[in-house]
Amino acid sequence: MLKKAIVLAGAAALTGLASTAVLAGPDDDELVIDGETFVTELPGFEGSPLDPIYSGWRFRDDATQALEMDDFENPAFVFVEQAAESWETVEGTEGKSCASCHGAVEESMKGVRASMPSYNEAAGELWSLENYVNFCRTERMGADALKWDGDELNAMTALIALQSRGMPMAPVIDGPAAEWFERGKEIYYTRYGQLELSCANCHEDHTGDMIRADHLSQGQINGFPTYRFKNTKLNSAHGRFKGCIRDTRAETFAPGSPEFRALELYVAWRGQGLSIESPSVRN
Amino acid sequence: MEWTRRDFGALCAGAVATAALVGRPGFAFAADDNGTQAAIDAFTGGAPVAEGGVDIGAPEIAENGNTVPIEVGAENAAAIMILASGNPNPGVVTFEFTPLSGARSASTRIRLAKTQDVIAVARLEDGSFAMARRPVKVTIGGCGG
Amino acid sequence: MSNVKPRVKVPKSAAAGEVITIKTLISHPMESGQRKDSKTGEVIPRKIINTFTATFEGEPVFKAKIEPAVAANPYIEFSMKVPGPGTLRFEWLDDDGTIYDLEKSIAAA
Numbered sequence: 001m002l003k004k005a006i007v008l009a010g011a012a013a014l015t016g017l018a019s020t021a022v023l024a025g026p027d028d029d030e031l032v033i034d035g036e037t038f039v040t041e042l043p044g045f046e047g048s049p050l051d052p053i054y055s056g057w058r059f060r061d062d063a064t065q066a067l068e069m070d071d072f073e074n075p076a077f078v079f080v081e082q083a084a085e086s087w088e089t090v091e092g093t094e095g096k097s098c099a100s101c102h103g104a105v106e107e108s109m110k111g112v113r114a115s116m117p118s119y120n121e122a123a124g125e126l127w128s129l130e131n132y133v134n135f136c137r138t139e140r141m142g143a144d145a146l147k148w149d150g151d152e153l154n155a156m157t158a159l160i161a162l163q164s165r166g167m168p169m170a171p172v173i174d175g176p177a178a179e180w181f182e183r184g185k186e187i188y189y190t191r192y193g194q195l196e197l198s199c200a201n202c203h204e205d206h207t208g209d210m211i212r213a214d215h216l217s218q219g220q221i222n223g224f225p226t227y228r229f230k231n232t233k234l235n236s237a238h239g240r241f242k243g244c245i246r247d248t249r250a251e252t253f254a255p256g257s258p259e260f261r262a263l264e265l266y267v268a269w270r271g272q273g274l275s276i277e278s279p280s281v282r283n
Numbered sequence: 284m285e286w287t288r289r290d291f292g293a294l295c296a297g298a299v300a301t302a303a304l305v306g307r308p309g310f311a312f313a314a315d316d317n318g319t320q321a322a323i324d325a326f327t328g329g330a331p332v333a334e335g336g337v338d339i340g341a342p343e344i345a346e347n348g349n350t351v352p353i354e355v356g357a358e359n360a361a362a363i364m365i366l367a368s369g370n371p372n373p374g375v376v377t378f379e380f381t382p383l384s385g386a387r388s389a390s391t392r393i394r395l396a397k398t399q400d401v402i403a404v405a406r407l408e409d410g411s412f413a414m415a416r417r418p419v420k421v422t423i424g425g426c427g428g
Numbered sequence: 429m430s431n432v433k434p435r436v437k438v439p440k441s442a443a444a445g446e447v448i449t450i451k452t453l454i455s456h457p458m459e460s461g462q463r464k465d466s467k468t469g470e471v472i473p474r475k476i477i478n479t480f481t482a483t484f485e486g487e488p489v490f491k492a493k494i495e496p497a498v499a500a501n502p503y504i505e506f507s508m509k510v511p512g513p514g515t516l517r518f519e520w521l522d523d524d525g526t527i528y529d530l531e532k533s534i535a536a537a
Contacts, residue, residue: 349499349500350499350500351499354505367497370497371462372495372496372497374495374497375495375497375498376492376493376494376495376497376498377492377493378490378491378492378506379490379491379492379493380490381487381488381489381490383484383487383488383489383490383508383509383511384489384490384506384507384508384509385447385448385449385506385507385508385509386447386507388506388507389490389492389504389505389506389507390503390504390505390506391492391498391499391502391503391504391505392498392499392502392503393497393498393499394460394496394497394498394499395497
C-alpha cells in the first residue's frame with residue numbers, strides 16, 4: 001500500500017546495515033532525472049586534484065537524493081516557475097523583459113551555465129551568471145540590479161542553469177581567465193579564520209568523512225543554485241562559500257566579490273565533466 | 284477507614300494501570316510529554332485505540348530535521364493524524380479522506396526538532412481508532428555553512 | 429513576482445475508476461511562531477498555510493489540517509479514484525485569510 005514507505009524503509013535498513021561503509025565515502029546510487037542519467041562520478045582529469053570526482057549528490061542520503069530525482073518533488077522548481085514568469089515580465093525604463101531580447105529561455109540560454117563563470121572581454125573581468133543577469137537588467141532594461149544570493153536572482157540563475165542541466169561542467173580557465181583561476185586556487189588553499197581552515201582541509205583532505213553528523217562532500221558546485229533543507233530556499237554557490245568561510249570564524253568575502261568569482265571558477269574546474277544538476281537538492 | 288498516603292498512592296497506581304489496560308495506548312510519553320497524549324485524546328474523544336494497522340514511512344535517520352519526508356496510510360481510514368512527540372507542540376497534520384479518495388494514504392514533509400517518535404493515529408470508517416509510531420533520528424548538521 | 433505560488437501535478441487524462449496520484453506543493457515559508465528575530469529578539473508571529481482542500485466537481489476529495497510542524501514550501505501527495513472527466517480544484521488557506529487556488533481538468537482516457 002505504501003509504495004514510497006517501503007522504499008524509504010528499505011533504504012533506511014540498508015543504511016543501518018552498511019553504516020560503517022557509508023561513513024567512508026560516497027554511495028553507489030545512480031542519479032536519473034526524467035530518464036536521463038547524470039554523471040555524478042568520473043575519473044580525475046590530467047592535473048585534477050581529485051580522483052575520482054564526485055557530485056555532492058552522492059554524499060546525501062536516499063531521502064534527500066530522491067527529492068532531486070523528480071522535478072515535481074524538487075521544491076526548487078516552484079522558484080524556477082516564478083523566474084519563468086519574471087523572464088516574460090517587462091521591468092524597468094526601457095519597456096523590456098528578458099524575453100524581449102533573448103526569446104525563449106529554453107533556446108537562448110541552453111548551455112550558458114556550463115562555462116560559468118566566464119571572462120567578459122568588454123568588462124575586462126570574470127563574470128558569474130549573476131553578473132550577466134544584472135548587466136542586462138541595469139544596462140538593457142533600465143531596471144534595478146537584483147541582490148546577490150537573494151531569492152529573485154537565485155531563482156533566475158536556477159531557471160537559466162536548468163537549460164544546461166545534464167551538460168558537463170566546462171569552464172574556460174586559460175587566456176585572460178588564467179589569472180582569475182590562479183587567484184581562485186590561492187583562495188582555495190588559504191587557511192582562513194580563527195579555526196585556520198582552508199577549503200581543501202575539509203573538501204579535499206576529508207572527503208567522505210563526517211563533520212559532526214554531516215557527510216563531507218568534495219564541495220562541488222555543479223548543482224548550484226541548490227535548494228537546501230537548512231534554509232528551505234535556493235542558495236547560490238557564493239552564498240555557500242560565504243557560509244563555509246564564516247564557519248571558520250573569519251570575515252568572509254561578499255557574494256559577487258571578485259574573490260568569490262575567482263573561487264567559483266577554480267571550484268568549477270575541479271568539477272569539470274560532472275553533469276550540471278541545477279537546481280539540485282541538498283541538506 | 285482512614286486514608287494513608289500509601290493507600291492513596293496505591294489507588295492512583297491502580298487507576299493508572301486500569302487506564303492503561305482499558306483505553307490508553309501503551310506508549311509512554313511521560314518523560315517528554317509535549318501534549319501528545321492530550322492531542323490523541325482530543326482526536327479520539329478518549330475512545331480505545333488499537334495498536335498497529337497504521338503504516339508510517341519515514342527515514343530512519345533524517346539528514347536535516349527541517350524537511351523530513353513522511354507517508355502514512357491505514358486501510359479504511361477516514362482520517363489520519365500525525366503527531367511529533369518530541370516537538371514543542373505535538374500537532375503536525377491531519378489528513379481527511381473521502382469516498383473519492385484512492386488509497387487511504389498521503390505523504391508530506393515535516394519538521395522534527397530532535398530525535399523522537401512520530402505517531403500516526405487513524406480514525407477508521409467504522410469509528411474505531413488505530414495507531415502506530417516510528418522512531419526517527421534527527422542528525423545535527425555539520426559546520427552548517 | 430508573488431512569493432506564494434502553488435503547483436499541482438495531475439494526469440491530463442484518466443479512465444473512470446482509475447486511481448491517480450496527485451502531487452501538490454506551494455511556496456510558503458510556514459513561519460512557525462517559534463522563531464525569534466535574530467536582531468530584535470522578538471518572536472516572529474506565526475503565519476502558515478493551515479488548511480489544504482481538494483475537490484472534484486464540488487465534491488470533497490481530500491483535506492489536510494496543517495500545523496506549523498509541516499515543512500516550508502508544504503508538499504502534499506495523495507490519491508483519488510477518478511469518477512470520470514471533470515475538474516479538480518485545490519485551495520490553500522493562509523493564516524492571514526488569503527486563499528490560494530488552482531484548478532486542473534482531467535479528460536476521459
